[in-house]
Amino acid sequence: MKVLNSNSVVYAAVLLSDLSNGLSLFGNKKPQLTKRDGSEIDNFIKFKFDKSYGDSYKNSSKRNKPKLDIVKRDGYEEIELKNESSFYSIKLSIGTPAQNVTVLIDTGSSDLWVTGSDNPLCSSDDATFTGSDGSSQSSIDCSLYGTFDIDDSSSFTSNDTSFAITYGDGSYALGNWGQDVLSLQDIDVTGLSFAVANYTNSTVGVLGIGLPSLEATYSGSLAGSNPYQYDNLPLVLRNSGAVKSYAYSLFLNDEDSSEGSILFGGVDHSKYEGTLNTLPLVNYQKSSGFQSPYEFDITLQGLGISTSSKNTTVSDTQIVALLDSGTTLTYLPVTLTSLLAAELNASYSARLGYYTMSCPSSSDSTEIVFDFGGFHINVPLTSFIVTSSMNVCILGIIPRSGDQAILGDSFLQHAYVVYDLENLEISLAQAKYGSSSEDIEAIVSSVPSAVRAASYSNTWSTAATINSGGDIFTVSTTASNGTTSSGSSTRSSTSSRRTGTATSSSTGSAKDSSASSLRPSSSTIDSVSGSSGSSSSTSSTSISNSATTLASTTRSSSTSSSLSTSTSSSRTSSSNSNSNGSNIIVPSFITILASLFYFI
Template sequence: MQLLALGVVSTVLLSGHLVNGEVESLENYVHLSFDKLRGSRYETATKGGKPSARLRKRADGYEEIEIINEQNFYSVELEIGTPSQNVTVLLDTGSSDLWVSGPENPYCMPVSGTQDDFNPLSWITRSTLVSGSATATSSGSSGIATMDCSEYGVFNSSRSSTFRSNNTGFQISYGDQTFASGTWGTDTLNLGDANVTGFSFAVANRSNSTVGVFGIGLPGLESTYTGATASSDNSYQYQNFPMKLKAQGTINHVAYSLFLDEPEAHSGSILFGAVDHSKYSGQLYTIPLLNPYQNRGVQNPIEFDVTVQGVGISQSGSTKTITTTKFPALLDSGTTLTYMPYQLTELIAARIGARYSSNLGFYVMPCPADNDNTQLLYDFGGFQISANLSNYILGSSSSSNVCYLGIIPLSDSNAIFGDNFLINAYVVYDLENYEVSMAQARFNATQSQIEVINGSVPSAVKAPSYSATWSTVQSITSGGGAFTSGAAGSTTTATSTTSKTSQHKAAGDKLAPTSIFVLVAWAFSFVV
């Protein structure tokens, strides 16, 4: 695939850190605020900022370009067991299991020195399961201690009077050979004021990640069901965290709302069982999830794929249609950048004056002016989400005015809409009805307007083209009138306020270098 030749991927990780302990559990919903941290590793990440490329002039007349693989991290501190033990985990919508590190993990021993050549968190930023079999434990070779996990906590099941082992094995591995293996069990889990009893999770006694994972995705992604075990007699689905919240009456519907806030914001939030009307503008529209794996015998969607029915661009007060060819897109809060079919990426690049550099693996372009108001427009079947072009720009500190486009071309028809799209949208994930509701995100709201979800998302309506979803692969072609200013039948545009088993994700999972260095001529001027 084209993606394999790009050489670098900038990724985002939906995981979470409590903001001053700000977790709310009120009647029929749970509100969690998390810090947004950015860095090449969770251990050294800091608050705020946007992905960037750093350019330095060398004495030999060349410019050294360092594209940093910066990620967003949102970590959550859980209290598990009796008495409670504090464990930090990474909240992830792209997986569905909670697992925590145990004290017997041979990789988790205090070591001296730095780990600049090791990114233990890169795997969860893409959340793609490779195998549920025992071969997962072969990753990481000998198990020599390489990490200090004590800073983020480990769970010792023998010290909890309420822990009950299921006596069944847990195995999971990811696209970059990171893995975890251990044993399933149940215990009490506390997240702020939210208390869950008899909660199923795994204790990993062997893993090459410093922290565990708090997956809240669809049940079809649970490691007890997906991968090699899905067709066996031992495969099963269980009540993960969102499902368990409903089962015990904490929420009324298995759904949650995600608000990443603007790019420079230091925090975001997730709302289990409710929607906050103050976090979006315009109408909240509902679209169905796709099931790309139905022909493989998968009955229900297992990830958040939706249909994109067109792409447009707004420049200097006028809008033009780029394409009205339908294509599937994965709404992936575990990815920083956006990945699109090659033909579409080329069409967008031509509109903004960007050219692809095979040496850099990115589209390069002159940096837009600070007051540039160019927006990309995405039609989801009768409603649009707009995204400022600035959200897709990887800037540089170089005097040569070179910037990089945070849209990566793929060789197939699928797309992955990562963080640089999702920050523009308020997204409600309905895990019961297999739907997603979206509206334009609204920033700087002064007062929440929270409404509990009972059966359907309140105030949301079905998109006009709810049933006209993607079904077959088509070549991206330009043209159409869906976005053109004044065109008949143009769709409504909101105003901008600023898998695990997926093949198209798996290719990207193999790419997570901390940085890439490329030498280009000092006279480099967009001729690539």
């Protein structure tokens, strides 16, 4: 095995250097966006994206499904959860002449970066790189998803500003900021700043479309003075006039579909049933000094089960729920998972590290009901079932420590979600599949036809003991005229269709786009307290998990190397300015700094 040696420079001023330059680092040019054929853009932009699932993007597939496998290692067996991460990919065209690269759309980070052609870890050989701290890193094959060679582009300009980001799964990217001719499917987004990673252990780059507080240039409350934000893709689209709002809608489509779509600046009313209900984002990390929300957390008011014969409320205790399109499964606090499992007659297996249950038939009508206060999102129980090679079914709702839930794709594929980054709100409705036509309406100042949920002002504020019981099925809704009505309900789709006349239009041609993950997708999966044996389940995070800035935000996630051992890590990012742009922060330095700022 070939060993590569390198004496990387640890640039310790990463957090404080030259941030005072602020937005001037990116220039004052305001992009004027058009389609690549020169025609004008409608007041919304729709991209389609490819969906794939796996343990890493390199090994992901459209056909993969979460499953539990027995893996033999060194004479003993381990039980591993496979295909736990979700990936949404899109192709970019960068430079003059154009070079094509693939990136993952991520709702949980906010920066665009691509792999540079000079990345020393890109090699077709089975090589190992040894860093200055003695740690080793295997080489990666960068040819499949493309790299960007700045020397082959006559239009590339560097900002001489360093970029660094790391993720909870151990992947990272280090490089420099710049600008170039840039196209996203058929839309020319030249002027959007991006980073070229000349050192990364990831096979694919990331297109982050999250909140500004997640930008690698922003320090928030955890780092030094002079933080700054810049226009990432959603802001570039809005500020250029291409769309009228700082908002987008995400439609993952049904689980058998290989494509989903993201709609910037618009809502497609044909993709949901009933009424769009609006909720405010929750500032989950307020106690840690954050002045506003930095990720897509909302309040889950309760949880229930609906069958053909009865409705059962599992709990009506408020908890925080993160909408995370980078996670395939759904994670709930330990106590809530235990209460739900009991109602489903699922039992915890210390050997497997998961709840097991009788396999439901394909015609099983049982639904898990997520109550958001005045409306429900219903998810078939079968969407939460994980198969295994041991002829047993696993409940794909995983217990995790803490008071926060993570609602992954198993939930989100049944919801139509509008992310309003301007007003820090989320609008939700039950997803609708199979529509042959579109009914798209531009978002101007607020989400069209959306109404404030009855619980809009009753949001999570502090952790509480999760209690069983209650009644989430007597739904109280406040109409626009201020009157209140109540009744028994098991679906949010029973509410009336939107009022008024919508502007319906076609989206035109679009290539291939992606929406993603948002945020450290997977989280710590703890053994249920009181169960026999010492076991914890495997949790893997993906590149598309939500990133946080070293100078701004951090978020914990975990990976597990064995059934009995789990290792917690955090995902951090940082950006620094450097006069010559040549200094690189080695991964070990980032890891050390991340541990200093680690919080839950």
